[in-house]
Structures are given as C-alpha cells and as structure tokens.
Amino acid sequence: MGARTWISSWPVYRQLTGDDPLGRGRAARSRDTERLRARTATADRVVKSVCPYCAVGCGQDVYVQDGKVTQIEGDRDSPVSRGRLCPKGSASLQLTTGPAREHRVRYRRPYGTDWEDLDLDTAMDMIADRVIAARREGWQWEQQGLRTRRTLRFASLGGATLDNEENYLIKKLFTALGAVQIENQARI
Structure with a gap:
C-alpha cells in the first residue's frame, strides 16, 4: 500500500478533503464499516x-x-x-x-445441593400431585359456621409479563381449584 493510499484511508484526511467536514458520514466510515449490514435489514x-x-x-x-x-x-x-x-x-x-436461557426443566430436591434435569411430563406430574395434595390437606368446607369451600394452601401471583387475558384464565383456573389468594400485576 502506497503512502498516499495509506493517508487517504485516514478518517481525518477524508473529513478535511471530502464533502463531510463534520465527520458524521462517509468520512468516519472504514472499509469494514462499509461492509456491515444491520440485523434488521436481513429479517424475513x-x-x-x-x-x-x-x-x-x-x-x-x-x-x-x-x-x-x-x-x-x-x-x-x-x-x-x-x-x-x-x-x-x-x-x-x-x-x-441469551446463553443463560434455560431450555430444560431443572429441579433441586428438598435439602439438595445439586440441580437435576427432568423431562417436562415428569415435572408437570410433580406439580399436579403437589396441587392435589395441598388442596386435599387444606380444604375448608366451612369457617366459623359459614360455607367457604376453599383452600389456603396455595396462591397465585401473576407478574407484568402476563397480560390481562392470561391472568383472567389463571384466575379462572385457581378459582376452580378453590384458591382465594389470587393477584396479578398486569396492566397491559
């Protein structure tokens, strides 16, 4: 590469001799920058x-x-x-x-120190068994002479990542299960 070619590759030289005196456009771009394309440009x-x-x-x-x-x-x-x-x-x-995103079910047994991988069917069965057991053990037909038909053994707390429609369905599910402690933060 000759000296003139080498100097003309400098951004400051291009800025002073070209049509971009403030160095906000082509003068500030290198050959590598010219080859870059936005990730949005290639989207289907x-x-x-x-x-x-x-x-x-x-x-x-x-x-x-x-x-x-x-x-x-x-x-x-x-x-x-x-x-x-x-x-x-x-x-x-x-x-x-992201590399930290989990794509599998992870489970740590009570008092355990290590995580183990579970298949989704096993994890869903474990959750269902625990909900049924909590409902059975904590079911209240009445409280102080008033009919309640409820359980206080589990609750639902929805976050902002759930919209109102999703929280509506979750409310229906937990109400049908007998839970009364149901709250969400959805504002969308």
Missing part, C-alpha cells in the same frame, strides 16, 4: 410485540430471520413508547437468544 418479517418486563407495555418490533429472532427494537408506531425502550427492554433479545 417483523412481528409486533410488547415488552415483557414491566407494566408500561412498551411496543417492540421483533425481527425474525429463518424462524429465529435476530433483533428487537422499539416500535415507532406504539402510542405508549413511541419507539423507545428502557435498558431492560433494549436487552430483551437475550430472553430468546
């Missing part, structure tokens, strides 16, 4: 979604390529967030692709 489709972290309900554009999420950005059409996301919402891509 864009899916509208809502951020799962809090009760604000910021809109998100989820970019999908070959069935996999490649980028998540704020939805400019959202009247709630107008294209903006907080740091947690901006990092929500990690929910789908």
